[in-house]
Amino acid sequence: MTSLKHTPYRQYFPSLTTNNQLAYLDSAASTQVPEAVLSAMDKYYRQGHGNVHRASHSFARLATNAFESARKSIAQFIGAESQNIIWTSGSTQACNILARGLAQQLNQGDEIWISELEHHSNLVPWQQLAQQQKAKLRAIPILENGDLNLAYFRENLSDKCKIVAVSQVSNAIGSIQPVPEISRLAHQVGAKVVVDGAQAVAHLSVDVQRLGCDYYYFSGHKLYGPTGIGVLYGTESALELLEPSNFGGEMISKVAIEQSQWNSLPYRLEAGTPNIVGAIGLAAAIEFLSQFPSQQRLQHERDLLAYALRKLQQHPAVELVGQPMMRTGLIAFNLRGIHPQDAATLFDQYNVAVRCGHHCAMPLGNKLSPQGSIRLSLGLYNDQQDIDQALEAIDKIMELFDE
Amino acid sequence: MNKTPQIELNLAQIEQNFAHCQAWEERYRQLLLLAKQLQAMPEQYKQPQSLVQGCESEVWLHQDAQQLYLDSNARIIKGLIVIVLACYQAQPQHPQRLFEQTLDSLGLAHHLSESRNNGIRAIWQEIEQLG
Numbered sequence: 001m002t003s004l005k006h007t008p009y010r011q012y013f014p015s016l017t018t019n020n021q022l023a024y025l026d027s028a029a030s031t032q033v034p035e036a037v038l039s040a041m042d043k044y045y046r047q048g049h050g051n052v053h054r055a056s057h058s059f060a061r062l063a064t065n066a067f068e069s070a071r072k073s074i075a076q077f078i079g080a081e082s083q084n085i086i087w088t089s090g091s092t093q094a095c096n097i098l099a100r101g102l103a104q105q106l107n108q109g110d111e112i113w114i115s116e117l118e119h120h121s122n123l124v125p126w127q128q129l130a131q132q133q134k135a136k137l138r139a140i141p142i143l144e145n146g147d148l149n150l151a152y153f154r155e156n157l158s159d160k161c162k163i164v165a166v167s168q169v170s171n172a173i174g175s176i177q178p179v180p181e182i183s184r185l186a187h188q189v190g191a192k193v194v195v196d197g198a199q200a201v202a203h204l205s206v207d208v209q210r211l212g213c214d215y216y217y218f219s220g221h222k223l224y225g226p227t228g229i230g231v232l233y234g235t236e237s238a239l240e241l242l243e244p245s246n247f248g249g250e251m252i253s254k255v256a257i258e259q260s261q262w263n264s265l266p267y268r269l270e271a272g273t274p275n276i277v278g279a280i281g282l283a284a285a286i287e288f289l290s291q292f293p294s295q296q297r298l299q300h301e302r303d304l305l306a307y308a309l310r311k312l313q314q315h316p317a318v319e320l321v322g323q324p325m326m327r328t329g330l331i332a333f334n335l336r337g338i339h340p341q342d343a344a345t346l347f348d349q350y351n352v353a354v355r356c357g358h359h360c361a362m363p364l365g366n367k368l369s370p371q372g373s374i375r376l377s378l379g380l381y382n383d384q385q386d387i388d389q390a391l392e393a394i395d396k397i398m399e400l401f402d403e
Numbered sequence: 404m405n406k407t408p409q410i411e412l413n414l415a416q417i418e419q420n421f422a423h424c425q426a427w428e429e430r431y432r433q434l435l436l437l438a439k440q441l442q443a444m445p446e447q448y449k450q451p452q453s454l455v456q457g458c459e460s461e462v463w464l465h466q467d468a469q470q471l472y473l474d475s476n477a478r479i480i481k482g483l484i485v486i487v488l489a490c491y492q493a494q495p496q497h498p499q500r501l502f503e504q505t506l507d508s509l510g511l512a513h514h515l516s517e518s519r520n521n522g523i524r525a526i527w528q529e530i531e532q533l534g
Binding site for chain 1: 427428431432435436459460461476477478479480514515
């Protein structure tokens with residue numbers, strides 16, 4: 001059991017030990033990067049960089065080995081096999097690969113289901129696909145507390161549905177979605193299940209087999225890794241369904257002027273030179289996390305979130321946005337009578353980094369809190385002092401505004 | 404400004420209010436107090452088409468025969484709007500330049516983020532378009 005007051009994890013993050021005045025509570029937007037990741041990326045370039053899967057010289061061989069071994073670590077981390085892992089530039093690109101790659105599976109009148117909670121990156125690509133194929137985009141509504149109305153989904157789901165795309169954890173209110181149940185229902189009508197894991201991978205132990213989904217994707221920069229790298233997982237048959245939408249080198253096996261043949265998976269979906277150093281950085285992040293017992297690591301965050309939630313609930317000026325049954329990683333709220341944008345400006349002045357606005361989930365915002373909200377989100381480097389600093393800032397902001 | 408101003412105090416009075424501010428909190432306190440000086444914009448003018456695009460919070464701008472109205476649901480922006488209007492009143496020729504100088508002399512320029520600055524710029528652009 002780690003103490004809430006001090007986290008042993010903080011010391012590994014140079015940006016937070018250098019700037020120790022800042023309470024960084026915006027990990028849902030992007031996590032800070034540990035020394036191990038920085039040095040792995042630095043070492044890669046210093047020891048010799050080469051392109052992967054191409055040349056036979058030593059730099060290229062080392063790069064290929066490191067790149068493919070990174071694929072293996074990422075696969076293990078989510079309970080998958082490495083041939084089921086496609087590198088992407090992030091969650092958004094992963095969702096776009098899916099939406100374009102599944103176009104041929106959809107006919108006029110078919111349905112794509114998402115939820116009202118979705119981040120724009122798991123909404124706009126499906127909206128575009130629906131328009132292009134004359135399919136219908138439907139949304140699982142939310143209940144008053146922010147949880148999904150699963151009964152509505154159960155009653156309205158039919159075999160017209162071909163794709164169900166939901167987030168495992170909402171980036172706006174932190175609710176954990178019942179993905180195994182959604183997968184089961186969707187599979188009963190023969191639909192494919194896509195899970196946006198961007199807000200989940202850092203806070204839950206993810207096992208794609210247990211979730212029962214066909215596709216799962218996330219970004220490296222929310223998992224203590226660098227930006228510009230992400231992962232798309234799919235079961236073998238689900239990946240086989242995807243038509244490539246990026247064409248070029250690496251994704252082909254035979255090219256003639258008139259005609260080309262596609263490479264095997266995963267390369268068929270990875271056109272061009274990949275983000276090699278990004279993959280190495282992300283693997284280093286996973287290796288960094290794996291050195292700690294995962295139960296202990298996740299428990300520290302859960303305890304801290306419970307502390308923050310209790311304190312915020314007790315605060316007379318705080319109005320929580322969404323009160324989901326199960327949540328992880330973050331809390332959304334407003335300060336009574338204060339526009340979140342005003343609050344954001346002042347939090348910044350008090351050295352508290354939180355996010356304000358619609359959190360790129362406007363349909364949800366419009367339902368729960370039209371003017372937006374303040375989002376406090378955790379990483380494993382946070383401790384009680386960060387939360388207390390945010391609470392003190394709230395008191396001071398209220399004082400300024402009440403005059 | 405040839406129309407009735409939406410504020411009662413002028414730029415000199417604003418500068419006086421900030422004259423003795425030391426810590427940034429006092430400057431913000433003054434800014435929040437300024438916000439209270441802004442006469443409310445009639446609710447019927449707060450239509451989607453009068454929203455200023457590019458602001459993080461809602462800012463409405465509407466002009467009728469008597470008056471140019473500006474309003475926001477965020478208090479810090481409202482305070483800044485008071486300064487915008489005071490500058491417009493003081494120097495209708497180059498109000499934006501005066502506004503930037505004023506933010507500097509009030510000790511506020513340093514505290515405003517780039518996205519907020521973009522929002523204020525958007526307000527100035529709309530005012531200019533009114534002619």
